[in-house]
Amino acid sequence: MTDNRLGAAVSPYLRQHAANPVDWREWGPEAFAEARERGVPVMVSVGYATCHWCHVMARESFSDPEVGALLRQGVVSVKVDREERPDVDASLMAAASAFTQQLGWPLTTFLTPDGHVFFAGTYFPPTPVGKVPSFRQILAAVLDAWTERRHEVDANASAIATAIRQGAEADATARSGAAGGGAEPSPLARPSRRSAGSATRRNRPEGAHLPAVDSIRAVTGLLTQAEDTTYGGFGGAPKFPSAPLLEFLSDVAADGDGQAGALLDRSLHAIRSTELTDVDGGVFRYATKRDWSVPHYERMLYDNAGLLAVAGADQARGIAVFLRDTLRRPDGAFVAAQDSESTIDGQRVEGEWYRLPLDERGRLDPPPLDDQVLTGWNGLAIRGLAVAGARHADDGMIALARGAADALLATHVENGHVTVRSSTPRGVSSAPPTIEDVGLLAEGLLELALVTGEVSYAVTARGLVDDGLAGRFEVDPVLAAAGTATGEQPQTAMRSGTVALAAASAGLAALTGDATYRAAAARLVADRAATGTEQPLGHADALGVALALQRPSREVVVVASDPTDPLRTTARDARRPGTVLALVTPDQAVAWTEAGFELFEGRDTLDPAGYVCHDRVCALPARTGDELGAQLA
Secondary structure, three states: OOOOOOOOOOOHHHHHOOOOOOOEEEOOHHHHHHHHHHOOOEEEEEEOOOOHHHHHHHHHHHOOHHHHHHHHHHOEEEEEEOOOOHHHHHHHHHHHOOOOOOOEEOEEEEEOOOOOEEEEEOOOOOOOEOOEOOHHHHHHHHHHHHHHOHHHHHHHHHHHHHHHHHHHHHHHHHHHHHOOOOOEEOOEOOOOOOOOOOOOOOOOOOOOOOOOHHHHHOHHHHHHHHEOOOOOOEOOOOEOOOHHHHHHHHHHHHOOOHHHHHHHHHHHHHHHOOOOEOOOOOEOOEEOOOOOOOEEOOEEHHHHHHHHOOOOHHHHHHHHHHHHHHHEOOOOOEOOEEOOEEEEOOEEEEOOOOOOOHHHHOOOOOOOEEOOEEHHHHHHHHHHHHHHHHHOOOHHHHHHHHHHHHHHHHHOEEOOEEOOOEEEOOEEOOOOOOHHHHHHHHHHHHHHHHHHOOHHHHHHHHHHHHHHHHOOOOOOHHHHHHOOOOOOOOEOOOOOHHHHHHHHHHHHHHHHOOHHHHHHHHHHHHHHHHHHOOOOOOOHHHHHHHHHHOOOOEEEEEEOOOOOOHHHHHHHHHOOOOEEEEEEOHHHHHHHHHOOOHHHOOOOOOOOEEEEEEOOEEOOOEOOHHHHHHHHO
């Protein structure tokens, strides 16, 4: 008799497997205690609700009663949603890299009852395909090793756990001053680590070993060499939009590098003019071909949100419409993704719905949504919409950012602290918030505050930054006991929560005059940025923040009651590394001052007025757009 315990799960991915003839358990100490009592290993299968190859493996293997019986007899089976539990996914991915470089989902891992991985892979077919063994063969080999060669299993698991622990300790030391063919390819980048201690000092905040500005700018040359000059983008197939990499190019371009700007424009053109962008404006997760054709049709909130921060006006508006019409809930929050598969004529098929013209899609049910509301991903969307809305003078985008922020503050934040990582209409997940949630939401709220002038968002952001710098994060008990908690890993597809926390901290330094925030920001990104000068993939976001920290701080405050005042229009072009731009009314300037943001002190006396400050030393107020433009130049 099947004892599948996923029916009451909050995660949509786990609920997709609730009818499997597999004795699935959720991740937690109970599953490992059961394995210890039975003397069997733990199989942990990781995926997410819109993962095509996860669906395939579920249909081929986990829906097979015979496979279910084999699993029931030989292992304790655990399902993990990588969106709900990024901490678990990061740890298992780190272990899986010892077995394969083709990391992705579904991730299939086998662990000892002590929580140490001793074998891992991705998708396994129901029957052998070429050199790829079947899932049943993998299971048989694993169980044979477990019963016949336990000493090898234990030694292997111990060595992998030690390597993960040493890597996590190196990360913690760096942060301490601050307080294939059949799997969805992973965007995780795990470059080799190196000390940043030899980096040359240059305009560097005290105590931080940031790479020199010239070293950061030189990364543009590496990216130019990696560009696909025929089809655009970087590398071969599969091809990802890599929003953090594009934002880094935007930062370097704003710092005066024309080569970076041209490379950015070519890359964005490739994304918007090929099959990677759907006719409704949403961007798919990746293309399976080098020429950006045959996209993998799932559409993730994080890809689209990240691109908003760098996209041109038309492209940004298309993405915003997709977020508004497809991923937005009635309360204003955004769900995680839209599936690649849809049901047509009773069959689940990949991509068919997307290949139809827009006017024909309405007669069919659209692909389902991954209906999780993830705090960090919504923070990324809030930031992207606020940045794009300000840059392109689009009040609709800013309204969407407000809606998402207000929804998150009402449901995922309590007494100024992030208390929820993931929620669905079925309830709140027990998964603890991570640095991704705190950092990305803090950065998003601070950006929204600067665009709208609403200080309440900044006050909450300041509290979240303080939480993040204090390291107030719950460590999963299984990973803690096993010593395999890795912390947040660098990614190529999405802005890092650690980097977002650093950027928000640097912004607070400019707004409050508290230099400890700036020093903390530098320490958070120093090691990642140093690695990124040689291996930018996975570290581009850290490079952008490191560049900003080494530029003279520039603060721009525009005070104007009239939202159409030319001063506000002129200020839209002021964004560049090291610049903080705030748009407020006189009454809002008073509110910011009363909340402890010293930059706004005395800014309520002139309306309109623009203030350009360098390291908080301000020029005479500009009263016209031309005067402000001259000071900004």
